[in-house]
Amino acid sequence: MLSLPLLSAAAFFSLSLASPLQRDLTSIYLNKGANNCFPALGFQPPPGNPTMPPSLWWCDQSSEQGFFGFSYAIDDCQSTDTLVKDFTRMRHDFNARYVRIYSACESDDNIYDRIINAGYKAGVGVYALIWFGFNNDNVWMRRRDALIKTIQSNPLAPYVVRSVDVGSEPLFDQVLSPPDLAKQVRNVRSKLSKYGIPVSISEMQYGYVSPDNVDTSKEVLDAVDAIHSHELHFFDADAQNGTDAWPAILFNVNWFLNQTSHSKKIVFTQTGWPSNDNVWKANSATAVASVQAEQAFMNLLDSKCSELKSLAPLGGVGWFWQIWSDNMLDGWGALNQTGSPKFKFAPATAC
Numbered sequence: 001m002l003s004l005p006l007l008s009a010a011a012f013f014s015l016s017l018a019s020p021l022q023r024d025l026t027s028i029y030l031n032k033g034a035n036n037c038f039p040a041l042g043f044q045p046p047p048g049n050p051t052m053p054p055s056l057w058w059c060d061q062s063s064e065q066g067f068f069g070f071s072y073a074i075d076d077c078q079s080t081d082t083l084v085k086d087f088t089r090m091r092h093d094f095n096a097r098y099v100r101i102y103s104a105c106e107s108d109d110n111i112y113d114r115i116i117n118a119g120y121k122a123g124v125g126v127y128a129l130i131w132f133g134f135n136n137d138n139v140w141m142r143r144r145d146a147l148i149k150t151i152q153s154n155p156l157a158p159y160v161v162r163s164v165d166v167g168s169e170p171l172f173d174q175v176l177s178p179p180d181l182a183k184q185v186r187n188v189r190s191k192l193s194k195y196g197i198p199v200s201i202s203e204m205q206y207g208y209v210s211p212d213n214v215d216t217s218k219e220v221l222d223a224v225d226a227i228h229s230h231e232l233h234f235f236d237a238d239a240q241n242g243t244d245a246w247p248a249i250l251f252n253v254n255w256f257l258n259q260t261s262h263s264k265k266i267v268f269t270q271t272g273w274p275s276n277d278n279v280w281k282a283n284s285a286t287a288v289a290s291v292q293a294e295q296a297f298m299n300l301l302d303s304k305c306s307e308l309k310s311l312a313p314l315g316g317v318g319w320f321w322q323i324w325s326d327n328m329l330d331g332w333g334a335l336n337q338t339g340s341p342k343f344k345f346a347p348a349t350a351c
Contacts, residue, residue, distance in 0.1 A: 065316035067347040069096035073328035077105035087122035104131035109146035171207035182223040198225035239287035242297035268319035273297035274331035305351035
């Protein structure tokens with residue numbers, strides 16, 4: 001039997017003679033305890049296109065919980081340089097592993113090529129979004145087709161796009177009926193199945209139980225691969241100052257768990273608290289919009305990592321802060337209008 005040093009030497013020699021795919025697989029085997037998966041904080045994507053199967057590239061979702069990253073609006077149709085700069089700062093300064101795309105770039109259907117390339121360069125995965133908008137039109141179909149085309153044509157896409165959401169609050173906005181929305185989820189999945197990219201929707205718990213949807217929304221819950229929930233408790237009828245939201249969060253988590261038989265990963269794809277109410281007003285007279293309340297809500301989420309991990313399957317709950325900067329959604333950003341953090345933002349990425 002070879003000693004460990006001889007085994008390592010033999011493996012290294014075999015690695016040097018192997019094909020690119022074999023080298024990738026052997027490297028993972030030798031370094032599987034060193035965060036050697038994407039987008040672990042200790043992992044640096046290699047230059048060029050990966051050659052291993054995507055299933056071996058990604059970190060197992062059961063190893064992921066806590067802070068995932070930020071929502072990021074693309075209304076400005078950002079350049080590659082801006083995307084790389086922002087994504088790199090997210091990762092290096094705040095330990096983001098993912099970026100969740102918000103809104104749409106109407107003037108350039110190819111923006112997801114830039115997003116994917118920037119994500120790979122910065123080392124962050126992408127939660128992609130088919131944006132439905134607020135005009136009750138069919139423009140979302142063009143956005144859907146453009147995103148699918150990009151994923152099918154960009155060789156980096158299976159190694160950067162972690163998930164695709166068919167709409168952001170499409171049930172609450174009544175863009176499609178639950179059966180039609182479930183049909184769209186299945187349609188998108190059929191186009192992306194060869195890449196192993198999960199498909200979901202990004203939605204509030206209330207969207208599922210609202211009077212127009214409650215009778216048929218279970219079809220959507222059955223269709224999605226994961227639960228992507230919006231936890232925006234500033235709008236609760238009894239909201240106060242960011243420290244009191246846990247009962248509402250827990251209620252929503254338990255509802256999703258019960259509706260899916262504890263079988264699906266839960267990610268809060270939009271969660272946060274505003275430092276001002278310039279964009280949207282609260283529904284509670286006691287709700288406070290301030291930097292202190294925003295920080296208090298972040299601290300609350302951070303403090304519940306272990307409890308959520310014990311409740312939810314597949315490693316617990318991950319979450320995205322809504323949103324990256326106040327320049328994207330006034331009051332809701334982790335950064336202010338000048339690009340500085342509004343408070344110390346250092347939530348745990350594991351528990």
